[in-house]
Amino acid sequence: MSAGTHGWLARFDGAQALLVAARELRALGYTRLEAYTPYAVEGLAEVLGPVRNRIPLLVLLGGLCGGFGTLFLQWYAAVVDYPINVGGRPDASWPAFIPAALEMTILFAAAFGVAGMLLANGLPRLNHPLFGLARFEAVSRDGFFLWLRADDARFDARQARADLERLAPLAIDEVGA
């Protein structure tokens, strides 16, 4: 195994086998585990360790920015910057300001959510060590993979490979530098 290795990538036969393997390796004390699946497998992320999922918070924040921002813009334009008297109606006609604010709430919430999902997942990303492995192409078809990272404190190339092999994977590859 070369010095600049990123660890081992093991392919498992289905979501169930992957979940079992991930639990075993966590029990052995590995913390830098990553699992790759062709669809969202429920409960897998929690097995791998604590998850920071702040998407709901970001969406809320975006919605508040869009909604209150639009209300403020309308209020500022209609009351401060350019008041127009239309049939004696109040300058700050709040009910009439709601529709645009509602639309912008949803637009900003969606935009914040999408940007947040991409940023939190480290996307967009042009290259990645795993893209160098031909076998990894199956991840978007029917491949279930577990990556034992070399930067794990417990990682020892030989021991890690032995630990993986005990879990009966379909194949093991070295993740090159």
Add this chain to the structure above:
Amino acid sequence: MSQPLLAPRETDATITDAVSDLVLERPTGRLWLFAFALAFLLTALLGSGIVWLLARGVGIWGLNIPVAWAFAIANYVWWIAIGMAGTFISGGLYLARQGWRNALNRYAEAMTVFAVAVSGLFPILHLGRPWFFYWLAPYPDRMGVWPQWRSSLFWDFSAIVAYLLVSILYFYVGLIPDLATLRDRARTRGKQVFYGLLALGWRGEARHWQRYETLNLLLAAMAVPLVFSVHSMVALDFSEGLLPGWHSTLFPPFFVAGALFSGFAMALVLGIPLRWCYGLQGFITERHLDNLAKLMLAAGLFVDYSYAAELFTAFYSGDRYEVAHALQELGGAYAWVYWTIVGCNVVAIQALWSARVRRSHAALFVIALLVLAGMWLERFELIVASLYHGFLPSSFGLFYPTLWDLAFLAGSVGLFLLLFLLFVRLLPVLPMFELRKLRARLDGEGA
């Protein structure tokens, strides 16, 4: 009906190969080329119409006072309405955990994006000086003026902008894992780079999936109220006016029901040839078409109820202008439009009560086309039959469409078709990762 949503023999690999091969391996068929050529010609017609419009102004259409809104606004409302059902199929059925959504949501979302894009052209072209359309947006300009916030036209503008952008985001986010599949399965360098860039480096890591699923759920939860609000704003364009036939609180729910009605019809009109041409019978099953037909019938009944409520309210109000408008509708110059609408949107859809009709694809296709025609005519009737017959008898006046009016209508269909045909060739028409997840759920796999 207990037909399965997926054949039991399907695996993750067969699902993925079947859908991605349509894009990567299947040669461009003769039928596709023929349809593309037709759509391209119609789009060219629209393009030349736009050039002529920019040179000569909106007078090339048959617009005049009193009927200053006609085909352009009818086209706009019709197209944006068609988009609504795409979002509803994708978002609403996702929230309701309807497994049958998964074979339909991708092409329904594509339909939404394209329909909204086409519809957005019409209010801009109708402005008179379309090159100043950005004056609608609030931005700090040297003129020192702002849009009129109290106007429903500004509400409508913000609704279209929000709807177009959110549906593009929703569509694209939903595509990312499938673009990664195309990247991984593409065999030529060009395709690998093209899909690789679009996939943004998606790898399917478990924690990525978790955030992704959260986002999808939230987007669905926001898209459904967005659909209802956007079409309500479109309705407010009318009901904020004082014209008899427009000035009604019934309009927002009536418009939303009509939008879903015509959108389900378009989903059928696109889905039936799609599954037939690309052999997708295993994914878009009889059960899917049956469910769509039932939804179309349900939405249609809402629309029919609104027709009845509209007439009832007019007579019940005792308002002489409202009553005069209702009588005009039933027996005036545009009565033939009204009765055609009744034929399409009230009578024709009653056949959908029969399971035999719902199982016949030809019948479904024809009924869906009738509904689309009926809904276009309804928008036309709503606009023209109200405008031509206002408060003052001396200002009554009929509307006569010009050839350019017809060209813009046909051209907009062509542009929509062109975009949809490109989508079918370049992107997966079914969401592969959702189908894989559905497969896992049907097989009883899980944590």
